[in-house]
Amino acid sequence: MRSEEIRTQRERHGRRAVAVLPIHYPKELLTALDLLSVELWGPPGPPRGDDAGRVQSYVCSVVRNALAFLAGGHAEAVDGVLFPHTCDSIQQLATLATDLGGWRKPAFTFLHPRGADRPSARRFVEAELRRLAGTLEALSGHLLTEERLAAALALHARIDAARAALLDGRSRLALDDTRLYALLRRGEWRWPADHLVELEGALATLSERPVQRGAPVLVTGYVPEPAALLATLNEAGAFVAADDYAAVGRRVVRAAPPPSADPWRTLVDRYFAAPPCPTRGADVAVRMHHLLGLAERGGARGVVVHVLKFCEPELFDVPAIRETFAARGLPVLVLEGELEGQLSGQAVTRLEAFAELLQGARGAA
């Protein structure tokens, strides 16, 4: 599907494509420059080539799989790769693949400031965004005018609003989790305007009253892979009522300040208005407050922490998540995975038992 989209966008609109490593990046810039962003979350499953062996087995499967994918020639359809500085491992992948072999086409980096929103970080982000835009202009063949940027910002604000409405109105949406996430995750590679159309189509199906009958849960973690996790959850009698996956809900900007006359300022505002993420060094207390708010709005009766093995940013917050929700009497299930193609039997059993526990909790209440 991704290859088809890349080909279609190139043939019909002359758009070039950029593969993007997780997690956060200024997608608005790429859209403004008429560049299709195609995200590379691994891909899941076994590594597609021997180059995964150039990275030690104690490094996460996103990095190992991505190196194998890029070096194995599987990303030839794109014209460049963007490596956001998400974590130590993706940062090292950026220099490994581009400097020591694996990727020969143009490569771009985006450096995140860590920690709180502060004036120095804002100035740095704006300079970094302008630097990135300058390097992307050469690839796209377009100049980034303020009009283009403002239009892209408006488009992405609408996309975020639609995604937020779908996630926040989850219980009133008749889609099962597998279909909902398939829709949301198409945003990782579809042209944004086309993606907005399908999001708005789904929004039109929102009911007035709840239609989901299972136990609502909050899910936080890296990426919903394997997708079988969602089906298992639904079959066991639970559904995702609140989402903090890095790949999904954690990238939905809900509370950005109103657009400024200066689109660069709007872009910086949107950057800092994103939900708290450990990869950007968000304060733990701020993140826990955010997760509690999500759980409360979704009426979650339990929390599934679905982390990628060896993913330090996610793993570091697990104790705080456990303590935060234990203090409120919400059970927490921690699942670790490695981008397997299938959910393990043990994971299925644990999810089923957890859903059963939550159903019992409703009875008790």
Added chain:
Amino acid sequence: MTALRRAQYEVAGRVAFPLLTALDRWQHRLTRSRKGPGGGPFGPPLESVKRLKELMSHHYFQGRYADGAVPVAWVTSGFPVEVLRALGYHTVYPENHAALCGVQRLTPEYSDVAEARGYSRDLCSYVRTDLGSLLSGTTPVGRLPRPQLLACCTNICQTVLYWYRELARHLDVPLVLVDTPFVHGAASPHQLAYVKEQLEELCLVAGRISGAPLDAERLVEVTRTAQEGSRLWGECLAASRARPAPWTGIDGFFHIAPIVTLRGTEPCNGYYRLLRDELNDRVARGVGGLKQERHRLLWDNLPVWFAVRRFSTLLAERGFNFVSTSYTNAWAEAGVGIDPNDPIGSAARTYTHIILNQDLPNRLDILRRLSRDYAVDGAILHSDRSCKPYSIGQVDLRERLSRELGIPVLLLEADHNDPRSWAAEPGENRLAAFMEQFE
């Protein structure tokens, strides 16, 4: 801060510790006279070691009385400490503390405590050691002073930021961050401006917590001392260009402690003058770190603290010495860049260009240069399960170093602190097979 606590702090450092040291020396003399001289493949021990032990023991001993007496900060090893030093902070280095626990093989015990609280065993073993120590309320150094400030710089890894976020949560103290964006090629002006601005923020925040504004002249003085310390440490390391090297790379791992934890102080520099002079004297007399140095090796990455002695003995028995390590070199190479004429601007530049904050071509250049400067015959790259930024890329680095320099290079998988991640039998077999290539 109270006058009583301050008095206790001063008495601990100036009176109690010297008395205890004198007592220890006396007991040591009695013990040694009974034991007699030791054997093994190593050359005569460095006389400076005694002073090193005293220096570090003094630091930790006086630290027990620091909170309430002077401002206290817990600091990452790559943090621009000059500002804190100029403000009179007593600094504690959780990494150094964790390494100390690692040498004593306390990591499994502390890690169990951390794991029971939900920290994954896949997290850095320094972190698990240190958090386990904190959560259990025990430490082999007696007591660590409670910090008023946590000071974290991301130039060695992002892990320290996650680690210090957790410390801030548990200790409920402010965390000041100096974020150094990763350098691909050369640092851009906006990167350096960002770091410089954060250092200026640090001066204000740390000054407010300490209760006194930063004295610009004092900062110049501390910066000069820190620069001198790095230069002296570099001279100590450079002594190993001689054949035989007057000490071992393993010695270097231990003697790095002052430049990490006491950088910017006169006791640190005084110690390295003593060490440098002793090393140069050994070079002049042809005294080596090994009785017989047959092969010279380069080590990349952190040491395997819990097996340092075992590793060095295995190698030394067959005449192998680590004459250079990229880890110890980092403190010599970067620190000389700070400039008393521009303490903040030069610190921004210097602390952004730490080895782990730069791309792999830069790392390869350093390894090549060290290999040539120290005339090594082979290299061991420690693939450290607990340090991803240091380890990712080593598979390629191994291949390139070996091909370009025509030397055997071994990639050895271990962990800097957790013995549970080290398979001794197959690991030592690999070391033995590596050494056989030189026969």
